[in-house]
Amino acid sequence: MLSHFTVDCVIYTFHEAQLKILLTERNEYPYKGWWALPGFFVEKDEEMEDAVKRISYENTGLKDIYLEQLAAFAGVKRHPEGRILTVAYVALVRYENVKNKVKPVTSYMKQAKWYPINHLPDLAFDHREIIELSVEKLKKRLSYSLAPFELLPEKFTLTQLQQVYEALLGETLDKRNFRKKMNNLGYLKELDEFQTGVSYRAARLYKLDRRKFQKLVD
Amino acid sequence: MLSHFTVDCVIYTFHEAQLKILLTERNEYPYKGWWALPGFFVEKDEEMEDAVKRISYENTGLKDIYLEQLAAFAGVKRHPEGRILTVAYVALVRYENVKNKVKPVTSYMKQAKWYPINHLPDLAFDHREIIELSVEKLKKRLSYSLAPFELLPEKFTLTQLQQVYEALLGETLDKRNFRKKMNNLGYLKELDEFQTGVSYRAARLYKLDRRKFQKLVD
DNA sequence: AATATAGTGTGTATTTTTTACACTATTAAA
DNA sequence: TTTAATAGTGTAAAAAATACACACTATATT
Numbered sequence: 250m251l252s253h254f255t256v257d258c259v260i261y262t263f264h265e266a267q268l269k270i271l272l273t274e275r276n277e278y279p280y281k282g283w284w285a286l287p288g289f290f291v292e293k294d295e296e297m298e299d300a301v302k303r304i305s306y307e308n309t310g311l312k313d314i315y316l317e318q319l320a321a322f323a324g325v326k327r328h329p330e331g332r333i334l335t336v337a338y339v340a341l342v343r344y345e346n347v348k349n350k351v352k353p354v355t356s357y358m359k360q361a362k363w364y365p366i367n368h369l370p371d372l373a374f375d376h377r378e379i380i381e382l383s384v385e386k387l388k389k390r391l392s393y394s395l396a397p398f399e400l401l402p403e404k405f406t407l408t409q410l411q412q413v414y415e416a417l418l419g420e421t422l423d424k425r426n427f428r429k430k431m432n433n434l435g436y437l438k439e440l441d442e443f444q445t446g447v448s449y450r451a452a453r454l455y456k457l458d459r460r461k462f463q464k465l466v467d
Numbered sequence: 468m469l470s471h472f473t474v475d476c477v478i479y480t481f482h483e484a485q486l487k488i489l490l491t492e493r494n495e496y497p498y499k500g501w502w503a504l505p506g507f508f509v510e511k512d513e514e515m516e517d518a519v520k521r522i523s524y525e526n527t528g529l530k531d532i533y534l535e536q537l538a539a540f541a542g543v544k545r546h547p548e549g550r551i552l553t554v555a556y557v558a559l560v561r562y563e564n565v566k567n568k569v570k571p572v573t574s575y576m577k578q579a580k581w582y583p584i585n586h587l588p589d590l591a592f593d594h595r596e597i598i599e600l601s602v603e604k605l606k607k608r609l610s611y612s613l614a615p616f617e618l619l620p621e622k623f624t625l626t627q628l629q630q631v632y633e634a635l636l637g638e639t640l641d642k643r644n645f646r647k648k649m650n651n652l653g654y655l656k657e658l659d660e661f662q663t664g665v666s667y668r669a670a671r672l673y674k675l676d677r678r679k680f681q682k683l684v685d
Numbered sequence: 686a687a688t689a690t691a692g693t694g695t696g697t698a699t700t701t702t703t704t705a706c707a708c709t710a711t712t713a714a715a
Numbered sequence: 716t717t718t719a720a721t722a723g724t725g726t727a728a729a730a731a732a733t734a735c736a737c738a739c740t741a742t743a744t745t
Binding site: 425 | 712
Binding site for chain 2: 693
């Protein structure tokens with residue numbers, strides 16, 4: 250007797266200075282018409298991570314996204330039709346890459362939509378609990394995590410980076426101290442490029458130096 | 468169709484200045500005669516945590532132990548008889564409480580034994596991988612974790628506490644700096660009691676002030 | 686009684702990190 | 716040319732982390 254279980258994805262992005270999560274409106278019972286995390290059953294011979302990639306692809310059109318396992322949820326009562334275990338994953342995507350691609354590709358959901366983490370609708374199953382745990386975890390790991398850089402464009406301004414930190418920590422940070430610290434960490438590459446299309450002083454763009462970042466984490 | 472899955476427990480203790488894990492010798496196929504983490508199938512109407520408690524109780528005689536979910540493992544090939552998902556938990560116990568209680572209470576294992584984390588035997592399934600991940604996680608969280616205090620007796624010496632830190636970090640620490648820091652954190656209660664039965668100067672005993680610890684973590 | 690043993694317990698100076706805080710510079714649009 | 720909006724910058728003070736060595740004490744041994 251083999252294991253039969255689902256995966257659910259908490260797909261984050263950063264847009265308009267806010268952290269947002271992709272939710273889908275279910276078109277199937279149970280919880281038909283409710284908002285839920287994208288998720289589905291894992292096939293018999295399918296690796297969990299591949300299932301997560303499949304689901305994220307269906308929902309964002311993106312392959313090769315940043316993934317991390319969050320936890321397993323298996324409450325006896327979590328699913329109204331009997332105990333179904335789910336393994337929740339966190340995925341981080343760049344908004345620029347997905348903004349035009351989000352649409353329901355499958356028959357079992359009506360639509361997909363980005364919701365700011367502070368303004369979520371009522372959610373199916375125990376999905377709110379899953380999301381809350383995922384925020385907690387991102388927060389805790391922030392200081393040694395790639396997360397901010399997976400959420401931002403490849404080239405970003407220091408203000409954007411600070412906004413990601415602020416959104417995750419839920420508090421505002423001092424601009425000068427934030428910049429000083431980021432520069433001292435030494436894994437930001439200052440580019441000779443600047444923002445375009447803004448009606449005020451254009452900010453300098455930065456890139457993450459992944460090699461230096463990795464060295465520091467070890 | 469409901470979920471059918473197992474839980475596996477990485478049960479840690481601290482003894483003889485070493486971190487140790489409880490392993491059981493399997494008395495059933497597959498992997499009969501191999502060492503493995505204590506684990507078993509979760510009953511149909513049983514909460515995961517209750518299954519973990521049941522298994523820890525069978526193996527250590529202890530109830531109410533410190534538990535934390537580690538991760539789900541579901542590799543298609545992890546179990547030779549077909550994909551079985553397992554949810555791994557970390558449990559922390561005090562050696563003084565279990566030292567005489569560890570014995571195989573069930574028919575499916577021959578014996579149970581504490582192994583230092585640096586000298587593990589060959590292990591069944593993907594259990595080595597599970598253990599490695601658990602050590603990583605304990606290490607990362609050390610600075611804001613109750614783990615050291617769950618592994619030590621209620622009343623402990625600063626040297627013992629330092630040994631737990633050193634075992635988890637895999638490096639030695641300076642005694643004076645360690646003590647200064649622990650005292651400054653402010654959640655250790657200095658007792659008017661001292662070690663007994665040692666043939667050298669008896670060390671002062673300390674207790675964790677859980678209330679102050681909690682305040683600091685928030 | 687003297688000595689060996691083994692671990693306890695303590696202070697200071699230096700460096701590094703963190704914090705608090707306010708103004709000038711640049712650009713586009715009105 | 717003025718206004719509105721955001722970018723970008725330095726210093727002083729406090730707190731935390733680090734490096735480092737020796738005297739103390741309880742017991743066991745002779």
